[in-house]
C-alpha cells in the first residue's frame with residue numbers, strides 16, 4: 283500500500299551518561315520508500331540504526347513496527363519481523379564462500395525458535411534464500427568464490443546480499459558506499475533504485491550526491507537532535523542544515 287507507515291519512532295532517545303547520542307527523535311518510515319539519514323560525524327546516525335534493528339535499547343521512547351511496539355524485543359525478533367541491518371565496516375567471513383556467508387546470515391531467520399522437525403526444510407530454505415540474495419546484488423558469478431578473493435566493492439555487495447538473505451522487508455543500511463570508487467558507487471546506486479521498489483530502506487550515507495539522488499524522504503540529524511525531515515529540495519534549501527554542515531567545516535578548518 284502506498285504511503286503506509288511501516289516503522290516509526292516516538293520521542294526516541296539514547297543517552298550515554300551525559301552524552302545525548304540521540305534525543306527525542308520522532309520519525310516515520312514509509313513502505314517501499316528510501317529514507318535517507320544524514321548528518322555530521324557524531325550526529326547519532328549509527329545509534330539510530332542500532333536502535334531500529336534492536337541491538338541497542340533506547341534510554342526512553344518507543345519504536346513501532348506496523349503498529350506493534352517493539353523496542354523491548356530481542357534482536358532476533360526484529361530479524362523475524364523482517365528488519366535487516368548492514369554495518370559500516372565490512373562484516374563478512376573472508377575464509378568461506380559468498381554462498382556460505384549468505385547462508386550464515388539466512389540462518390538468523392531460524393534462530394530463537396527451535397524446531398527439531400523443521401531442520402531439513404529450513405536448510406533448503408537457507409540455501410535458496412542465499413542464492414537468491416546473491417543474484418539480487420549481481421554476484422551470481424561469485425556464488426562459490428571465497429570472500430577473500432573478491433574485490434572490496436564486491437565485498438560491500440556481499441554485505442548487502444547477507445542482509446537480503448535474512449528475508450527482510452526493511453533494510454537498514456549503514457554507509458554501503460563507504461570506501462568505494464565512482465564506478466562501484468554507481469553500481470550500488472542502481473541496485474538501491476531497484477531495491478526500493480520492493481523494500482523499505484533506511485540509508486545512512488556520507489556520499490551526498492548519492493543520497494540526494496536516491497532519497498524519497500531525507501532526515502538530517504545534528505548532535506543527537508532532529509533538524510528536519512523533508513524532500514531532498516526542502517532539505518537542501520533549509521538554512522539550519524546549511525549551518526550544521528558549514529559550521530562543522532569551519533570547526534575542522536580551525537583545528
Ligand SMILES: Nc1ncnc2c1ncn2[C@@H]1O[C@H](COP(=O)(O)OP(=O)(O)OP(=O)(O)O)[C@@H](O)[C@H]1O
Pocket residue numbers: 298301302303321322323324325326327328329330
Ligand atoms: N557506546 C558508546 N558509548 C558512549 N558514547 C557513544 C557510544 N556510541 C556512540 N556514542 C556517542 O554518541 C554520539 C553519536 O554517535 P554515532 O556513532 O551514532 O554518530 P554517527 O552520526 O553515526 O557518526 P559517524 O558519521 O561518525 O559514523 C557520538 O558523540 C558518539 O561518541
